[in-house]
Amino acid sequence: MKHLNKLFAVALLFAGLTSQAQDNNNPWAVSFGVNGVDTKVSAAGNDSPKWIQLANAKENWNILPSVSYLSVSKYVGDGFSFGLTGSVNKIDRWVSRVPGTQSTDMVSNPGDLSYYGVDATVKYSFMELLKSKWLEPSAHVGGGYTFFGDASAGTVNGGLGLTFWLTEGVGLQFQSTYKHSFDDTRVADFDVPSHIQHFAGLTFKFGGKDTDNDGIYDKDDACPEVAGLPEFKGCPDTDKDGIQDSADSCQDVAGLAEFNGCPDTDGDGIIDSEDECFDVKGTKIMKGCPDADGDGVADKDDNCPSVKGAKENAGCPWPDTDGDGVADKDDKCPTVAGTVANNGCPEVSDEAIKKLNDYAKTILFNSGKSTFQKQTYPVLQAITAILKEYPSAKFSIEGHTDSDGSEEMNQKLSASRADAVKAYLIENGISADRLSATGFGEKYPIDSNKTSKGKANNRRVEVKLVK
Structure with missing residues (x-):
């Protein structure tokens, strides 16, 4: 015993x-x-x-x-x-x-x-x-x-x-x-x-062989060299999410069957590995990130997340300093209210053109010369002020004479007088690329050259809008 x-x-x-x-x-x-x-x-x-x-x-x-x-x-x-x-x-x-x-x-x-x-x-x-x-x-x-x-x-x-x-x-x-x-x-x-x-x-x-010691014999073990679980015929489920490793695209982290074992932490339908904002619900278009203002810029990259803006401006709206509806970046007159049709610059009205020409008709030159009489300078200053109101508009300065003297001399005189007006405007802040000057001599009279009054009317400067 x-x-x-x-x-x-x-x-x-x-x-x-x-x-x-x-x-x-x-x-x-x-x-x-x-x-x-x-x-x-x-x-x-x-x-x-x-x-x-x-x-x-x-x-x-x-x-x-x-x-x-x-x-x-x-x-x-x-x-x-x-x-x-x-x-x-x-x-x-x-x-x-x-x-x-x-x-x-x-x-x-x-x-x-x-x-x-x-x-x-x-x-x-x-x-x-x-x-x-x-x-x-x-x-x-x-x-x-x-x-x-x-x-x-x-x-x-x-x-x-x-x-x-x-x-x-x-x-x-x-x-x-x-x-x-x-x-x-x-x-x-x-x-x-x-x-x-x-x-x-x-x-x-x-006599039974169980190489991986998982309690499932090799002949019944689909993964005989790796310890696994009975429900997966001996194959492992490393992250214990109920999806065996061979079918699990994310073996080391628990996930969902609908995503082949990968996690979707924020529940937005985008797996964490492809979700740039995996802890906040987002959209597929934004690669899993939210876009609160719907401007196509993810909140994480949007400097103005609650206001629609432009991608090129980090999700913020472009500034419109003059409030004319044309963004400063496209506004050729960003500090002056204008129209969309005129690229943000104000449209030159017929009234403004009439006023310009009313002033221009009173420009007085010294006889036979292209120099200004003293009383003309206030007129030139008024013309300059009007042109500055339309910073993108272009103008043509035209000089005209009466029929006294030779035609050749009148042509030169009209051209020099138009140039003189142009030069004054440039010197007083009007961009040269906005101005052109032309002399027409005695070709286009607006009154009779047989009377003193008519001749005075024909000796003139006209300002025209270039469109």
Whole structure:
């Protein structure tokens, strides 16, 4: 019994280290323990139950108090396994018939017969039918060869078993086998009686290969070299998001199935890796960023996020200093209100042109010269002020004379006088590229050259808008 205690201690330690198993994954099993041999079952006149006679076990059973049997079996499928069992015992209790009667008696010492048995067994397990993970009833048949002292004989065997699985790979086994001998004369050392052999011990299953130690055997493991989960046939789910790594585009961070395992932190339908603002809801157009004012510039890049503006101006509206509806960048007159049609500059009205020419008609030159009379300067200043009101408008200065003198002389005089007016305007702040000067001499009179008044009217300067 001392050896049995050690054996059970080792078995329990092994049970704690053994991984889960199934018959079709762990096809091999080894069982060992103690056996008891009962000869009363075949004695004539035995009117007690003939299978497991526990009531008289102490008187009738032969038990060797040490490991006395070893069995090796292999699972072959569909609940069936095939095995070989070797057992030893010492027979010091032999139940025999009392001569001349129908009663039985025990030969307390038939000579300490040695007992050896070698048996082949086909076992059927009812475990799958019961759908149990810890209780395994079974039935077995087979045959073997048994030695009783100097006698030996073949036997036909059949029996029942019950195994309690401590884990799915380590079990506590009980089994009883009826061995029918065809050489049963009940004479010790001369024949082998039919008998029942009982077994009690531990059984271990092994042989399954689980390379990655994930509890799923390689033959059923879709990822045999990487530890995984049963629901993914042994394949891993590193980020534990319910999507196995092989189908997970973001294996290291938990995500959603609709995005192939990638996260969408802000829930805007754009995965974080493609979302430039992954913690704030945005739009696909803005690559996941919000655009509060809808101007096409993401808020993170918009210097004016609550007011629509231009991309070129960092999301802000262009300034319009003069408030004429034309942005300063396009306004040729940014400080003077104008019209869109005139690029932000004011339109020159007919009234302004009339006023210019009314002033121009009063410009007086020294006789025969292009120099101004003193009283003309206020007139020139008024013309300059009007032109400055229309900073983008262009004007033509035209000089005219009466018919006195030669035509050639009048042409030159008209041109020089027009140039003189132009020069004055430029000197007083009017851009040269806005002005042109032309002399027409006596070609275009507006009155008769036969009277002094008419000639005075023909000697004139006109200002015309260039369109």
